[in-house]
Amino acid sequence: MAESTYRADTQLDADALAFHMKPTPGKLSVASTKPMATQRDLALAYSPGVAAPVRAIAADPDTVYDYTSKGNMVAVVSNGTAILGLGNLGPAASKPVMEGKAVLFKRFADIDAVDIEVDYTDPEKFIACVRGFGDTFGGINLEDIKSPECFEIETRLREELDIPVFHDDQHGTAIIAAAGLINACDLTGRRMEDLKVVLCGAGAAGLTVLELIESMGVKSANTIVVDIDGVVYEGRPGGHERLNRHAIKTDKRTLADAAEGADVLLGLSAAGVFTKDIVASLAPNPIIFAMANPTPEITPEEVKEVRNDVIMATGRSDYPNQVNNVLGFPYIFRGALDVRARTINEEMKIAAAQALAALAREDVPDEVAQAYKVDRLQYGPDYIIPTPFDPRLISWVPPFVAQAAIESGVARRPLEDSEAYKQVLARRLDPTAAVQQRITASIRAAQKTIVFAEGEEQAVIRAAHAFQVQGLGKAILVAREDVVAANMKELGIPAGSLEVCNARLSEHNSEYADYLYERLQRKGYLRRDVQRRVNNDRNVFSACMLKMGHADGMVTGVTRHSNVVMKDVELVLDPIEGSRPVGVTIAITRGRSLVIGDTSVTEFPDAQALAEIAEVTANAARRFGITPHLAFLSYSSFGNPPGERTAKIQQAVEILDAQGADFEYEGELAADVALDPDHHKLYPFSRLTQPANVLIMPAIHSASIAVRLLKAAGGATVIGPMLVGLEKPVQIARLGANVTDIVNLAGIAAFDLNKVPG
Numbered sequence: 001m002a003e004s005t006y007r008a009d010t011q012l013d014a015d016a017l018a019f020h021m022k023p024t025p026g027k028l029s030v031a032s033t034k035p036m037a038t039q040r041d042l043a044l045a046y047s048p049g050v051a052a053p054v055r056a057i058a059a060d061p062d063t064v065y066d067y068t069s070k071g072n073m074v075a076v077v078s079n080g081t082a083i084l085g086l087g088n089l090g091p092a093a094s095k096p097v098m099e100g101k102a103v104l105f106k107r108f109a110d111i112d113a114v115d116i117e118v119d120y121t122d123p124e125k126f127i128a129c130v131r132g133f134g135d136t137f138g139g140i141n142l143e144d145i146k147s148p149e150c151f152e153i154e155t156r157l158r159e160e161l162d163i164p165v166f167h168d169d170q171h172g173t174a175i176i177a178a179a180g181l182i183n184a185c186d187l188t189g190r191r192m193e194d195l196k197v198v199l200c201g202a203g204a205a206g207l208t209v210l211e212l213i214e215s216m217g218v219k220s221a222n223t224i225v226v227d228i229d230g231v232v233y234e235g236r237p238g239g240h241e242r243l244n245r246h247a248i249k250t251d252k253r254t255l256a257d258a259a260e261g262a263d264v265l266l267g268l269s270a271a272g273v274f275t276k277d278i279v280a281s282l283a284p285n286p287i288i289f290a291m292a293n294p295t296p297e298i299t300p301e302e303v304k305e306v307r308n309d310v311i312m313a314t315g316r317s318d319y320p321n322q323v324n325n326v327l328g329f330p331y332i333f334r335g336a337l338d339v340r341a342r343t344i345n346e347e348m349k350i351a352a353a354q355a356l357a358a359l360a361r362e363d364v365p366d367e368v369a370q371a372y373k374v375d376r377l378q379y380g381p382d383y384i385i386p387t388p389f390d391p392r393l394i395s396w397v398p399p400f401v402a403q404a405a406i407e408s409g410v411a412r413r414p415l416e417d418s419e420a421y422k423q424v425l426a427r428r429l430d431p432t433a434a435v436q437q438r439i440t441a442s443i444r445a446a447q448k449t450i451v452f453a454e455g456e457e458q459a460v461i462r463a464a465h466a467f468q469v470q471g472l473g474k475a476i477l478v479a480r481e482d483v484v485a486a487n488m489k490e491l492g493i494p495a496g497s498l499e500v501c502n503a504r505l506s507e508h509n510s511e512y513a514d515y516l517y518e519r520l521q522r523k524g525y526l527r528r529d530v531q532r533r534v535n536n537d538r539n540v541f542s543a544c545m546l547k548m549g550h551a552d553g554m555v556t557g558v559t560r561h562s563n564v565v566m567k568d569v570e571l572v573l574d575p576i577e578g579s580r581p582v583g584v585t586i587a588i589t590r591g592r593s594l595v596i597g598d599t600s601v602t603e604f605p606d607a608q609a610l611a612e613i614a615e616v617t618a619n620a621a622r623r624f625g626i627t628p629h630l631a632f633l634s635y636s637s638f639g640n641p642p643g644e645r646t647a648k649i650q651q652a653v654e655i656l657d658a659q660g661a662d663f664e665y666e667g668e669l670a671a672d673v674a675l676d677p678d679h680h681k682l683y684p685f686s687r688l689t690q691p692a693n694v695l696i697m698p699a700i701h702s703a704s705i706a707v708r709l710l711k712a713a714g715g716a717t718v719i720g721p722m723l724v725g726l727e728k729p730v731q732i733a734r735l736g737a738n739v740t741d742i743v744n745l746a747g748i749a750a751f752d753l754n755k756v757p758g
């Protein structure tokens with residue numbers, strides 16, 4: 001192995017070297033999307049079969065999008081002349097950055113990207129090279145090419161290629177900075193037209209940021225450009241055409257002169273260029289975007305030493321407000337590729353900037369805050385743009401870009417159905433999306449009323465509000481009105497937007513107490529005991545609402561353990577006749593969905609209980625659109641190895657036989673046998689016609705172990721446990737569940753897993 005003379009100075013640097021080296025050098029590999037297992041696969045993928053798509057494309061060149069990966073493949077191209085803010089270090093040194101961009105394309109937008117480092121600094125040679133291979137890709141992302149050469153390179157390639165060519169350092173950066181600036185203006189009560197802007201760093205990124213914000217309203221007379229030689233004033237010798245366009249008449253000559261009284265200071269230059277004196281001299285409530293990478297022009301800590309009225313952004317992920325082009329290029333290319341745009345034009349860029357700015361003003365899912373290890377992210381000075389790990393970006397930004405492409409006439413194909421497009425986008429990232437979309441479509445149409453039992457909790461109030469705002473149904477909070485009002489005010493949720501039901505004051509209070517007394521009087525409860533439960537126990541009160549038809553479903557469990565909650569609920573509600581409550585979990589792994597029961601209610605089910613669990617779980621699977629092929633799991637298959645614990649499983653199969661269950665089931669089976677498509681070879685008598693997709697566990701402990709193993713070691717996405725089999729739909733969240741979990745469970749309550757699939 002070659003020894004580098006470079007020595008890592010910090011632990012982060014050492015970690016980064018190890019990360020890039022092990023277990024396989026680099027960050028990228030190529031995966032096949034087709035099987036290559038058999039002689040027939042080979043005959044189709046390569047000679048002779050491949051001749052068919054060859055002829056088809058020769059006859060109609062546009063079909064290249066149908067028969068090859070072109071439509072979802074981007075080249076990240078650099079010559080390494082301006083690698084981040086590190087300077088001209090050549091093509092090989094730029095490779096880690098370009099591989100990095102490629103994996104970000106994949107991670108955030110499911111775009112396949114490869115890095116290509118071109119060893120030409122001469123623009124003509126570089127252009128000729130990229131023109132030569134360009135059309136084999138769906139798009140070209142130019143990266144870290146120094147200015148001014150980058151301007152000519154991009155302009156010419158845009159003219160000469162019929163696909164999007166996008167210099168990310170120019171336009172990606174411009175779009176994100178513009179999005180941040182829209183919101184910083186909103187928060188400081190400014191209009192773009194009035195802003196006094198100073199740009200420091202007149203390179204690829206800087207000039208393009210300036211030009212985009214000028215196209216959005218900033219006046220060129222109000223902007224001053226500063227480069228390494230100071231202010232770019234009219235008549236200054238040297239420079240180049242693109243730079244000199246921004247020269248203004250002024251006596252100011254230095255960055256310090258220019259910054260005095262400015263509203264906005266944009267840095268796209270180099271580390272440490274902004275001094276504390278410069279920061280102090282800016283206008284009140286100034287906006288500073290110090291975007292040089294990896295070290296900004298000034299750090300937020302240094303700014304805070306001078307003043308506290310600044311909206312501050314950097315290009316880094318370890319400070320609030322990361323203005324970095326990672327927020328843009330994946331989604332901009334996604335939108336452009338999906339309509340086979342010929343280019344990425346100004347309209348598409350402005351649409352992306354406005355979409356990002358608008359998303360920052362929406363309520364932020366808790367898991368995004370958790371990814372950044374903060375309690376909450378809320379629109380304000382420390383959160384002016386979305387964070388890169390926001391899962392909403394993929395379905396939010398590309399539709400705006402694609403629509404702008406269509407409206408500006410550069411799309412090759414239309415978007416048939418924009419709602420369906422958003423769903424396709426969401427599925428690109430999240431394997432649970434298909435299941436969730438089925439639920440969402442159904443409950444939007446049904447508009448059920450869901451009672452949120454722990455209605456005074458802030459997370460529950462936010463979830464109830466989100467449930468309503470997303471059009472999933474109507475929410476009722478069981479809570480005291482004054483407590484909810486105070487919480488809603490603090491959360492910025494409009495007063496009166498949620499119905500609140502105070503158990504003690506409810507007009508139905510005595511009706512519920514009568515019902516409960518009737519039900520429990522022979523189980524040791526006095527009238528005053530049940531009255532107390534109705535008044536004080538929100539789970540009991542909420543379950544009574546369901547029982548009496550005053551709500552359709554209920555969600556609870558955020559503040560108490562699920563077994564305690566279950567006992568409260570069972571005081572009021574029974575299982576469906578002939579059935580039992582069952583915890584059902586869906587684990588989605590490598591394209592396979594497994595529906596697992598019982599993951600939360602019955603600790604050691606006997607044969608009868610196992611048969612009932614199988615019925616309930618199979619029905620829930622059907623409700624999710626999954627045809628059940630059910631296996632009762634064990635450590636053995638069909639009596640081998642023998643053991644006393646398998647008897648109850650065999651009896652459960654006999655019970656289902658006697659009942660004439662209307663789904664496919666088999667047992668007992670070991671997990672690997674149940675999931676093996678070839679298990680018939682060993683067990684030709686097995687009734688399973690396909691690998692099992694519904695798994696009935698012999699006891700809760702094995703269910704819990706299996707689900708956690710699937711999640712931790714198998715990388716499965718897990719939904720649940722969901723409660724099925726009670727006479728009314730109740731969902732119990734895990735203790736401390738976040739807003740997204742609660743909204744999802746409210747959705748499942750509204751979906752009603754007991755409903756017989758039609």
Ligand SMILES: NC(=O)C1=CN([C@@H]2O[C@H](COP(=O)(O)OP(=O)(O)OC[C@H]3O[C@@H](n4cnc5c(N)ncnc54)[C@H](OP(=O)(O)O)[C@@H]3O)[C@@H](O)[C@H]2O)C=CC1
Nearest residue numbers: 084085147201202203204205227228269292293315324325
């Ligand atoms: N946050 C983000 O998303 C992004 C950040 N960046 C960062 O922006 C910076 C510039 O990148 P890019 O535009 O691609 O590179 P360029 O090389 O095209 O531009 C850099 C410009 O900054 C100028 N400059 C360097 N030092 C100073 C200084 N002390 N005062 C004023 N100007 C100075 C350079 O002048 P000269 O040519 O005379 O040396 C050059 O014009 C880099 O740090 C990069 O990491 C870039 C893209 C995205």
Ligand SMILES: CC(=O)C(=O)O
Nearest residue numbers: 083084085169293325
């Ligand atoms: C983020 C980026 O592209 C840069 O700093 O060059």
Ligand SMILES: [Mg+2]
Nearest residue numbers: 084143144169
């Ligand atoms: Mg770059």
